[in-house]
Amino acid sequence: MTKLTGMKIYILRTWYTLVLALRLNTAEDFQWTKNNPSSFYYGTFPTGFSWGVGSSAYQTEGAWDVDGKGPSIWDAFTHAKGKVFRNETGDSACDGYYKVQDDIQLLKELKVNHYLLSISWPRIMPTGIKTELNEKGIQFYNDTINSLLESSIIPIVSLYHWDLPQVLQEKYGGWQNISMINYFNDYANLCFEKFGDRVKHWITFSNPWAVAEKGYETGEHAPGLKLGGCGAYKAAHHIIKTHAKVWHSYNNTWRSEQQGMVGISLTSGWGEPIDPHSQADIDAAERYMQFHLGWFANPIYRGDYPEVMKNYVGRRSAQQGLGTSRLPTFSVQEKSYIKGTSDFLGIGHFTTRYVTQKSFPFLQVSSYCTDQDLAELVDPKWPAPGSKWLYSVPWGFRRLLNFIKTQYGNPLVYVTENGVSEKVQCTQLCDEWRIEYLKGYINEILKALNDGVNVRGYTAWSLLDKFEWNKGFSERFGFYHVDFKNKNKPRYPKASVNYYKNIISANGFPNPREVENWHQKAMDTCSITHQLLDADSLVTHMEMVTEIVLPTIFTLCILISIVLLLFFLQNHS
Numbered sequence: 001m002t003k004l005t006g007m008k009i010y011i012l013r014t015w016y017t018l019v020l021a022l023r024l025n026t027a028e029d030f031q032w033t034k035n036n037p038s039s040f041y042y043g044t045f046p047t048g049f050s051w052g053v054g055s056s057a058y059q060t061e062g063a064w065d066v067d068g069k070g071p072s073i074w075d076a077f078t079h080a081k082g083k084v085f086r087n088e089t090g091d092s093a094c095d096g097y098y099k100v101q102d103d104i105q106l107l108k109e110l111k112v113n114h115y116l117l118s119i120s121w122p123r124i125m126p127t128g129i130k131t132e133l134n135e136k137g138i139q140f141y142n143d144t145i146n147s148l149l150e151s152s153i154i155p156i157v158s159l160y161h162w163d164l165p166q167v168l169q170e171k172y173g174g175w176q177n178i179s180m181i182n183y184f185n186d187y188a189n190l191c192f193e194k195f196g197d198r199v200k201h202w203i204t205f206s207n208p209w210a211v212a213e214k215g216y217e218t219g220e221h222a223p224g225l226k227l228g229g230c231g232a233y234k235a236a237h238h239i240i241k242t243h244a245k246v247w248h249s250y251n252n253t254w255r256s257e258q259q260g261m262v263g264i265s266l267t268s269g270w271g272e273p274i275d276p277h278s279q280a281d282i283d284a285a286e287r288y289m290q291f292h293l294g295w296f297a298n299p300i301y302r303g304d305y306p307e308v309m310k311n312y313v314g315r316r317s318a319q320q321g322l323g324t325s326r327l328p329t330f331s332v333q334e335k336s337y338i339k340g341t342s343d344f345l346g347i348g349h350f351t352t353r354y355v356t357q358k359s360f361p362f363l364q365v366s367s368y369c370t371d372q373d374l375a376e377l378v379d380p381k382w383p384a385p386g387s388k389w390l391y392s393v394p395w396g397f398r399r400l401l402n403f404i405k406t407q408y409g410n411p412l413v414y415v416t417e418n419g420v421s422e423k424v425q426c427t428q429l430c431d432e433w434r435i436e437y438l439k440g441y442i443n444e445i446l447k448a449l450n451d452g453v454n455v456r457g458y459t460a461w462s463l464l465d466k467f468e469w470n471k472g473f474s475e476r477f478g479f480y481h482v483d484f485k486n487k488n489k490p491r492y493p494k495a496s497v498n499y500y501k502n503i504i505s506a507n508g509f510p511n512p513r514e515v516e517n518w519h520q521k522a523m524d525t526c527s528i529t530h531q532l533l534d535a536d537s538l539v540t541h542m543e544m545v546t547e548i549v550l551p552t553i554f555t556l557c558i559l560i561s562i563v564l565l566l567f568f569l570q571n572h573s
């Protein structure tokens with residue numbers, strides 16, 4: 001999971017009445033009348049629609065240096081203090097490495113059809129290169145995949161959810177170096193060889209936007225480099241080429257035998273023009289979409305970076321007196337090599353922004369952010385229960401899905417990430433905000449299906465509360481609450497577990513009465529679970545008493561006895 005942008009967000013205190021007014025005015029002539037935010041569409045999903053949940057290796061596994069795993073850039077980043085909220089790390093996270101069976105029980109409880117997980121590259125290749133393999137790591141993923149299949153849960157496997165082997169970063173500069181293409185391709189081929197007989201859904205990269213922008217431009221994420229204006233473009237360029245190479249490897253070497261699919265998972269918000277009658281704002285919103293989603297999707301589906309991106313970065317580079325654009329270019333051969341290299345498009349989506357045209361004063365300092373000439377705005381009326389960037393705006397999802405349909409030739413889509421966080425300090429299992437969010441967003445997918453968008457699966461993000469990158473453990477995205485303070489890392493179901501389970505078993509939203517009933521039942525069960533959790537905390541407390549306090553008292557008693565004994569002996573000698 002990730003933030004959508006490092007750009008400053010303007011909250012419209014005075015403008016928002018205007019925003020609402022605009023929305024009311026245009027409600028009549030929306031091409032999609034059902035897109036009225038208050039309307040709800042009852043109905044079911046197509047048969048065979050796949051329901052799932054996701055997670056990622058670094059955020060959940062822990063065991064960062066166990067059984068031969070090599071360090072990743074996230075191990076290095078979190079261990080260098082001062083980068084993450086409260087200096088927290090993923091060293092143990094949810095202890096998922098030791099709890100595969102427990103977590104599969106949770107998946108069975110949810111009755112999901114698929115589980116999206118990622119493989120940690122340095123767990124199976126400690127230094128990132130194919131001459132050094134870690135058999136125990138390979139065994140771990142092999143067993144995990146087998147256990148999922150035994151439970152009739154389809155594994156969707158991402159090869160990269162951000163944990164690059166640290167050695168490749170240190171020695172070669174990570175994604176700044178074109179040689180990553182071959183290292184990653186070797187790693188991907190190993191995964192196809194070892195697991196491809198059973199894994200049929202592969203994701204090359206999860207949210208490469210964040211890898212490039214947060215990792216190499218703002219430095220908020222590992223490896224923490226601040227190469228403003230160039231770093232992100234270069235990293236993305238190499239990632240896109242790597243993705244294409246891996247797709248071709250699969251197509252040429254493995255597809256005929258394994259019959260699987262290879263795609264990429266792109267995360268993007270929806271950008272809506274603040275004033276739908278202003279051409280400048282419409283253009284700015286279009287740029288927002290092209291700089292986020294189009295940056296990666298356009299080369300893969302249409303063979304090159306979006307025109308508007310080339311124009312804007314090119315123009316600004318020229319203003320800065322640079323001989324060439326900071327946005328790299330693909331050769332003719334590369335364009336045709338990259339075009340068409342995705343069997344499905346994975347989509348991560350969390351939130352929406354209003355967008356307006358904004359010219360930045362000419363700056364010597366260049367950045368991905370100012371290259372776009374736009375400002376992002378939010379409506380303060382939008383609910384934002386958790387992460388401060390994550391506003392719940394369900395209608396944006398339908399628009400995003402329709403944008404994908406028209407821009408990229410109606411590709412096969414799997415929703416790979418969608419969910420909401422909470423930021424509460426004390427345990428809160430009655431997550432009504434998550435129920436509302438899921439209900440709204442999943443309903444917009446149903447509407448999009450009726451618009452003819454080709455969505456085949458939905459992955460809620462995420463199974464567990466987990467390490468949330470630079471936010472540490474302070475933002476919780478899980479269906480299951482994890483008590484990180486307890487060394488056993490117990491998991492407790494939130495109310496949304498019950499609700500999502502009902503959506504899955506009904507394959508949609510059958511009728512108002514039933515859907516209302518789910519809500520009621522979910523809220524009832526969570527208050528019961530809450531009482532159990534309180535009882536458990538008491539047990540943990542008691543355990544602490546027996547483990548720490550009692551031995552201490554015992555030791556003290558012995559010491560006192562010895563002193564008394566010595567005293568006694570002395571007096572009698």
Ligand SMILES: *[C@@H]1O[C@H](CO)[C@@H](O)[C@H](O)[C@H]1NC(C)=O
Nearest residue numbers: 080081082083085086087088
């Ligand atoms: C994190 O580590 C840095 C550097 O050691 C230290 O200055 C800072 O106080 C630490 N923060 C917390 C919350 O412990």
Ligand SMILES: *[C@@H]1O[C@H](CO)[C@@H](O)[C@H](O)[C@H]1NC(C)=O
Nearest residue numbers: 135138139142143146194198
């Ligand atoms: C992985 O599991 C499959 C299926 O059980 C088995 O055939 C294969 O030998 C295993 N591979 C490894 C490396 O354990």
Ligand SMILES: *[C@@H]1O[C@H](CO)[C@@H](O)[C@H](O)[C@H]1NC(C)=O
Nearest residue numbers: 171172173176177178179180
């Ligand atoms: C890129 O990686 C190669 C090794 O594959 C290395 O020889 C080269 O020095 C690296 N380039 C940079 C700029 O680090």
Ligand SMILES: *[C@@H]1O[C@H](CO)[C@@H](O)[C@H](O)[C@H]1NC(C)=O
Nearest residue numbers: 248250251252253255256340
């Ligand atoms: C994919 O592989 C098939 C079978 O080998 C081949 O015919 C086809 O040309 C390949 N596609 C691309 C785009 O290379």
